[in-house]
Amino acid sequence: MKIFKKYYRIMMVLPIFLVTACAGDFLEETPKASLTPENFYQSANDLELAQAALSWKLNGAFNTVSGLYYGADDLTSKRLGNKIEFSDFDVFNANSSNGRMTAWWNSFYGAIKAANTLIANYENATEASEEQRNNAAGHAYFIRAISYFYLTRTWGEVPMPIEAIVDLERPNAKVEDIYALIVDDLKKSEAMLPDHWSGKAHQNGVDIFPTNGSAKALLANVYLTMAGWPLNQVDKYALAAQKAKEVIDNKDTWGYKLQANFEDIWMIDNKENSEAVFACYYNNTVSEWNWENGTMMGPNPFAPSEEGGWEDGYGEITFYNNFPDGPRKEATYQEAYYKGNDPDDVISWQETAASHPFFLKYRDDYSYDWSTHTPNNWWGSMTTFIIRYPEVLLTYAEAQAMASGPDATTYDAINQVRQRAGLADLEQGLSQTDFVDAVIMERGWEFAAEVGIRWFDLIRTETVAKANSQRAISEVSLLGEPSDVNHTYYWAPLPEIK
Structure with missing residues (x-):
């Protein structure tokens, strides 16, 4: 079957966790011409190749800037040239032909196809141990779950194939049915994934593949989202708090902890670090160039033209002005700009052509x-963090407060994040509403311009229009009018797939 030949080709170029292995060794395992479902899934090595393909496919969703989360209040773009498709999401004018969303659609469904194939065949690997088979299946369930989580939060009702062959002509599934599959998949992955991986899937003390800790953390986020729009299943707040608390109470099991300094998260020499509950890892030095092996998230997209950047996106002014001062803000936004890459010609963000503050967190690369x-290469190796440990802390703080009111544990969770950010502890005695509002804003500042976190928070809390009502007058004017009552523009238009 073609898909297994594709797996084999993928492994010849290898994602980051396998780049030290020898492609020739893989060729000796199973001749490429005879790969079939019946003879491929036999050994532990076969399962490792299939797992690498899973991560490789998901990498394609997060190695470029997506236009889909520009509708939030943290990120904007110019309305010129090839930036217009980013801007169309920012001003609520996107249509089904917008090319800045198809990478997500294609990559997530590619990952789902790979996951479905592994789920259908992992039990055939009789030369592998039961533990190895379960670990591989747990990985597949996790990747399928996170892919559908992004798909339904972005587009609402979408096709939901669970077979190895993806038929995108099938009717769209209901949102509640998609979430039911996501929860079921994550429960399976939680039970089947290990605490830690070994070998190439564990680097610098960090697991490259998802673990059962990753599954618990993602499940907490899923429950938190289900408690909000569109499902509004408020009973899920307690479940979200429970799952997040399991991760917090057992963080030493997986080695999760906050980095001492916010800026350290984004340093290329620290690309595998303790905040990574789940991330996509890249290596642009793989001998055979392949799209999913590297990333173009930085340094160019969020850098100013004065320094050779592309200006795909930069910070919205109101959000920047409201962002609390301190080391987190200093590491999130660039303050000094070298005009013409000249360190002796320093200007402020107000003096740049864009007249906006630019994000710094994606800048460092080899x-x-x-x-x-100076960005000397548009193709990089930096990590895209999908779930960082502070998200677990803030998920717990919000969910527990919504389930039973703020208490000492919720204050402790948010204050850990605030203290690292250089902020004072949150005021004691806040009402449930005020406390939760503070947590949601803390999430916004902590995860500004990160994988759509702010955008999805605005959707589930039904505050898209409210956030955009505070848009600075100097920003590009909105062309569409989002509604928090009718949920207008909450979901993206389904893409035209040719």
């Missing part, structure tokens, strides 16, 4: 020259 702010 090729970036900090002495002149």
